[in-house]
Amino acid sequence: MTQPPHDEPTARSQDELREQVERTRHELGDTVQQLADRADVKTRAREKALAVREQAETRVHALRGQAETKVHALRGQARTKAAHVAHTVEEKLPEPVRQKAAQAEQAWQDKAPQPVRDHRTALLAGAGAVLVAWLLIRRRSHS
Secondary structure (H helix, E strand, O other), rough: OOOOOOOOOOOOOHHHHHHHHHHHHHHHHHHHHHHHHHHHHHHHHHHHHHHHHHHHHHHHHHHHHHHHHHHHHHHHHHHHHHHHHHHHHHOOOOOOHHHHHHHHHHHHHHOOOHHHHHHHHHHHHHHHHHHHHHHHHHHHHOO
16 A cells, blocks of 8 residues: 655545545554464464364375275285186196095085085185195195
């Protein structure tokens, strides 16, 4: 706000002078409020902390989503690998062992409770992993 020199009258009437005084008061009030806001360190710190917290929550949410996606992909890869290993082991089994396995499979179907039959794939994958481990241990001990 530029002010005219003090020796020149700025208002032509008392009404104009009152308006100028009121405008100046309002501008001065705004300026004082802005200075007070800047000087209120506690409120500014609280606002900054809130903003940082919101950013952190957003980042955590994004990272959690990425982690869930990664875990889902890894589970799928593990299932595929387990199925492949089980199939490979099954192909390498001698015929008498395959026949025994087929008989055991039939007996299992006849006698296994329904909840166990519902989770057959997971159980077979686990059994295949145990069999692979047993074969690897046996191979190392004979070497």
